[in-house]
Amino acid sequence: VYQMFTVQLAAGERDRVLRALWARGVGASVHFDPPVHLQPFYRGRAAPGALPATERLAREILSLPIFPDLAHSQQDEVVAALAGALAEGAHRRARVRVPAVRGRTPEETVVLGAGLAGLGAAHRLREEGLPFRVLEAAPVPGGLARTHEVDGFCFDGAGHFLHLSDAEPAARLVPASVPLEWIERRSAVLVGDTLVPYPFQFNLWALDEAFRARALAELARAEPPAHPERASLAEAFRGAWGEAMTEAFLRPYNEKMWGRSLESLPADCLGPFPPAPDPALVRAGCVGPITGQGYNAVFRYPASGRLTGWVDAVAAPARGRLRTGFRVARIDLAARTVEGEDGETVPFARLVSTLALPALLRACGMAAPPGDLLAAAAVRNVQVGLRGRVRTDLHWIYLPDPALAAHRVTFPANVNPRTCPPECTSLSIELGGSAGAAAESAARAVMERLQGLGLLEVDEVLLVREVVIDPAYVVHRAPGREAFRDLREALARHGVATAGRFGSWDYLSMEGAFRSGWQAAAPVPA
Secondary structure, X not given: OOOOXXXXXXXXXXXXXXXXXXHOOOOOEOOOOOOHHHOHHHOOOOOOOOOHHHHHHHHHEEEEOOOOOOOHHHHHHHHHHHHHHHHHHHHHHHHOOOOOOOOOOOOOEEEEOOOHHHHHHXXXXXXXXXXEEEEEOOOOOOOOOOEEEEXXXXXXXXXXXXXXXXXXXXXXXXXXXXXXXXXXXOEEEEEOOEEEEXXXXXXXXXXXXXXXXXXXXXXXXXXXXXXXXXXXHHHHHHHHHOHHHHHHHHHHHHHHHHOOOHHHOEOOOOOOOOOOOOHHHHHHHOOOOOOOOOOOOEEEEEOOOOHHHHHHHHOHHHOOOEEEOOOEEEEXXXXXXXXXXXXXXXXXXXXXXXXXXXXXXXXXXXXXXXXXXXXXXXXXXXXXXXXXXXXXXXXXXXXXXXXXXXEEEEOHHHHOHHHOOOOEEEEEEEEEOOOOXXXXXXXXXXXXXXXXXXXXXXXXXXXXXXXXXXXXXXXXXXXXXXXXXXXXXXHHOOOEEEOXXXXXXXXXXXXXXXXXXXXXXXXXXX
């Protein structure tokens, strides 16, 4: 007995063909999308991206009518309707054939930047069959999501771990050609000389009884701010967790990371990532360990120990359409052209910009929004390669201690040992701000602290290098702020959309940045 007659279509074609069949009176349908492992009953047993081939096929298949009484004439109608729908798609693709990067097609979409947001846009445009090109200042795609190899050590620009929460379009971040390992997060907060498992708020068992009693009493009295849209981060933390937990970890850590006081930060600056208050979990965590909490409880990282091969695979849809070494000098909104520093002018019908919003506004000759709405924090990543050993299995440690300039230290070899040469290890030490304590002295202070706790043995420091990410964290996120809405609307009138963490001016994960590019490149209704 034949239950279904299933056909597989080219990537991005399924929904268009389905609509075309319906328009011709053919009752085609879609089965197993989402696939079984992403259905509600199985949710939590297999994360999005766990079965990449299954998830890709689920997006590409549809079911044609099949039943015992299907007449031969009806079969012919189904075949003719499908052939017509496929022919329409072929004609459409031929009509919007994508030119080479050097071409001059004013109907094309131009994407500025080949980081994850730009690549998300490239995926969408490629799957929609629309002409586009991607202009990237660096010699290679990937933006911050690349691994740099120095004397046998592999360092990422910052901690780039992949957290997937949505099968569409995030499944495109799991290319079948690049093995990605599932890793359960191991992290802690260093309070005094005590390592408190993360999330700190749910593991107070590691601290003394007096602190636990005070924290629980304050938590019972805590009330969220009456006007959260006007509250500071300090008010939000105290209203969620109370004074004890705020002062022990949340204040000192975040003030180092942001380089400013909690009172000067808006309550929403951290986006959706902080764990939500859960008094029952806090109480349970006063008795024993609580694991598996937080958005990054499980993450993925390339088995090779390098992001480079992974990002090159994600960048595949941009091949043949990617121009590297193109630095934007000016954008003429009236003429709809992008001018490079080398004088080359590129026309566009639509522009998807992943440039940091202040840079985009300068290039367009547009005024910045009033006040400090474009304020942002920078991060310095001090990368240390050494001959020695890490005596902990933690992936990273949060450092709220004001005596240390750094706010976090990551152990790349604990994420993947292939990041270091034999008999060596490495540290990635993050400091807030683009200036301040010298890189080497800050790194030395962290290493001395780790050595004093028995967590690190250093035979010889082989290299110390510094990478500055500026901007790294935006202070005033665009969502919900009228000035940013007005900016988006003004840019949209000239065919410009923004995407990415710094293009859309938001706190986005890797997946979120990719998704923002995908959404920004959506076809404009005729």
